[in-house]
Amino acid sequence: xxxxxxxxxxxxxxxxxxxxxxxxxxxxxxxxxxxxxxxxxxxxxxxxxxxxxxxxxxxxxxxxxxxxxxxxxxxxxxxxxxxxxxxxxxxxxxxxxxxxxxxxxxxxxxxxxxxxxxxxxxxxxxxxxxxxxxxxxxxxxxxxxxxxxxxxxxxxxxxxxxxxxxxxxxxxxxxxxxxxxxxxxxxxxxxxxxxxxxxxxxxxxxxxxxxxxxxxxxxxxxxxxxxxxxxxxxxxxxxxxxxxxxxxxxxxxxxxxxxxxxxxxxxxxxxxxxxxxxxxxxxxxxxxxxxxxxxxxxxxxxx
Numbered sequence: 135x136x137x138x139x140x141x142x143x144x145x146x147x148x149x150x151x152x153x154x155x156x157x158x159x160x161x162x163x164x165x166x167x168x169x170x171x172x173x174x175x176x177x178x179x180x181x182x183x184x185x186x187x188x189x190x191x192x193x194x195x196x197x198x199x200x201x202x203x204x205x206x207x208x209x210x211x212x213x214x215x216x217x218x219x220x221x222x223x224x225x226x227x228x229x230x231x232x233x234x235x236x237x238x239x240x241x242x243x244x245x246x247x248x249x250x251x252x253x254x255x256x257x258x259x260x261x262x263x264x265x266x267x268x269x270x271x272x273x274x275x276x277x278x279x280x281x282x283x284x285x286x287x288x289x290x291x292x293x294x295x296x297x298x299x300x301x302x303x304x305x306x307x308x309x310x311x312x313x314x315x316x317x318x319x320x321x322x323x324x325x326x327x328x329x330x331x332x333x334x335x336x337x338x339x340x341x342x343x344x345x346x347x348x349x350x351x352x353x354x355x356x357x358x359x360x361x362x363x364x365x366x367x368x369x370x371x372x373x374x375x376x377x378x379x380x381x382x383x384x385x386x387x388x389x390x391x392x393x394x395x396x397x398x399x400x401x402x403x404x405x406x407x408x409x410x411x412x413x414x415x416x417x418x419x420x421x422x423x424x425x426x427x428x429x430x431x432x433x434x435x436x437x
Contacts, residue, residue: 154255
């Protein structure tokens, strides 16, 4: 993908009129301007059809469709006002009201409208509330068949520094390529991180101390060489990339490296793992989203 090629053609912004959503809209506008993309701003209202009718509750009959339409009209008015109050320049912007659970309704729109990027705000919840209930941003990352940018409070302005994460997989290469293209369009600095998972190194207790140290050194040198090759594949034109190799648990080291390098955005490959394993174990994008307030671009890659 060349620097002249638009990275995204259609961007969807999930909007609940909160402060986080307004920040997400501002970031989406900047990216849309850089990509000359079309913008779709979406607000979701509750589906009143699932509520029991008044007659079922023993009262007089009430048509919830009237209330549903009132909610829709109010949301459209608020969306149009929000768009008018935003600095959209000559962007092509549309307002849309969807009905139902946000992450489900929006993921359906992604397929219908052929969306390339979803932008949503996030509040950085963690713990049991996040584990049991999930958040809209986590739900979108899991369900959407496109990249999802979840913006946190630490990105109140256009990103000027981006952290790409690589495990040398096909998924991380696709994510890094998208992140690098975004960095080019926004004029941002680029950091690249590879984490050596201690669990992938044979237990050193069975080795003499000197042999264990040799093993660790060999693993690190191998990782550094692979990272150099990864950079050569990623940026053959020689775009400056600051590389980092660290030992530890991937999501923890990503959070720590992002803090130390003061990046505005972390880009992670997201394989879209579903089912019980995805809920209990999560992938790296899930873990970073759940345990930090970082802004994350999760790039979907089909396995």
